[in-house]
Amino acid sequence: MKKLVLAGLMTATLAGCGSQEEPRVLNLYNWSEYMPREVLDRFEEETGIQVIYTTYDSNEAMYARLKLLEGSGDYDLAVPSTYYVNKMRKEGLLEKIDHSKIEGFDNLDPELVNQAFDENNAYSVPYLWGTTGLAYDSEDLDGDKVTAWADLWNDEYQGRVMLTNDMREVFHIGLRVLGYSGNSTNPDEIEQAYEKLSELMPAVRTFNSDAPRMPYLEGETDIGMIWNGEAVMGKDDMPSLEYVYPEEGTIVWLDSFVIPKNAENADAAHQFISFVMQPEISALISEDIGYATPNLAARELLPDEVANDRSSYPTAEDLTNAEFQEDVGDDAMQVYTRYWERLKSGR
Structure with missing residues (x-):
């Protein structure tokens, strides 16, 4: 009888271990110094999704890496510049964006969406310009x-x-x-x-x-x-x-979020894009690293010294x-x- 009880406990324990969910992860491939640590920390705290952050220093390096690992699922999110979105889209290196999973897209500057390199933003979502x-x-x-x-x-x-x-x-x-x-x-x-x-x-x-x-x-x-x-x-x-x-x-230039083909954590990628598009988060990013946000609602939250800094926000002239x-x-x-x-x- 003791052996049967022990066997039952072991089976239950093993079954319990097998039912544990794998840790949720987002593999983000981005430019150096292009995402404040505070943003990553807040995303991890709010969602429980761990962000693994890997960097590159040129579009060519990013493209070569994703081309080499084509379809491997190693990266869930990348941030190419304007013309590389078009190149990667044409080569079948990107997943389509599921706009039903994106919140805040309507806040983006109309002049920076639906560009010729990605009509209707089928494969990309503007991040910074x-x-x-x-x-x-x-x-x-x-x-x-x-x-x-x-x-x-x-x-x-x-x-x-x-x-x-x-x-x-x-x-x-x-x-x-x-x-x-x-x-x-x-x-x-x-x-x-x-x-x-x-x-x-x-x-x-x-x-x-x-x-x-x-x-x-x-x-x-x-x-x-x-x-x-x-x-x-x-x-x-x-x-x-x-x-x-x-x-x-x-x-x-305009840098945009894209989801590489066969990304293992595409849902987490969509969650992260939505998180960043919150006006408060987009404003924090622009203020912290000095680049212009395409998020019009975020611009309204910027301090005057940031919003009026011509280095970040150039005039028409x-x-x-x-x-x-x-x-x-x-x-x-x-x-x-x-x-x-x-x-x-x-x-």
């Missing part, structure tokens, strides 16, 4: 001389220039200085941009897309490219760091000649990639 412009240290450089991308070629900046480690962004400035569109698909124009950028390379001290403000803060560079949010964060520690909208036109980055297609991307590799290797 911003610009890539010029930065300089006003303690070391005369600000009157820093007004355009072309100024980077000034001889006095030899060895003091920083570029983002982003192929399309770097080629954008070469193309715009030559008078071409930053979205050019013309191989001859791309080659000319490569030649122009090759002339700049002796002045380039570093490429940085992990935290582009740091080379300025650490005194490694005095002038170069920067993302507007990085400029805002950098100015908190270095008041002399100034952000400039170049005369040739700044780069404008600031966006004169600005260009959104677009998908240039596989053929042009191969041309860009070939010349980018030559540029980086010094060949």
Whole structure:
């Protein structure tokens, strides 16, 4: 009889162990320093879903990783920039967004939804938008001389220039200085941009897309490219760091949430998107990391010093000649990639 009782207890115990739910997890693949820790902590507390946060420093790195792991389900949520949403959508790398599971979508700026790269936002939900412009240290450089991308070629900046480690962004400035569109698909124009950028390379001290403000803060560079949010964060520690909208036109981009194909935790991904789209959370993110929120309800909650900061929220004049980055297609991307590799290797 004791053996039967013991066997019964063991069976019940094993059955109880088997019925325990697996911990709920969200694997978020995002840019470095692009989501406040407070937001992740609050999401975990409110939902019980653990966030595993992995980072990348360029769209190319993100895309290569997801392409390599295509359909594996390793990531539940990623944050590509404008043109990569289109590229990944066309290649079947994304799941459709279930809008019935998303709350707060109506709060998004109408000018930033239903874009050509993803009509009706079938595969993406806007997260943040911003610009890539010029930065300089006003303690070391005369600000009157820093007004355009072309100024980077000034001889006095030899060895003091920083570029983002982003192929399309770097080629954008070469193309715009030559008078071409930053979205050019013309191989001859791309080659000319490569030649122009090759002339700049002796002045380039570093490429940085992990935290582009740091080379300025650490005194490694005095002038170069920067993302507007990085400029805002950098100015908190270095008041002399100034952000400039170049005369040739700044780069404008929109980063969006997407769900990779066969994501194991797609429901958690939808929950996280809805959580971030709460006006209070979107406002917290914009204030904390300096980028513009597409959430109109969140903008109303921002302090005046944030809402009126031109670095984060540019005026119409600031966006004169600005260009959104677009998908240039596989053929042009191969041309860009070939010349980018030559540029980086010094060949």
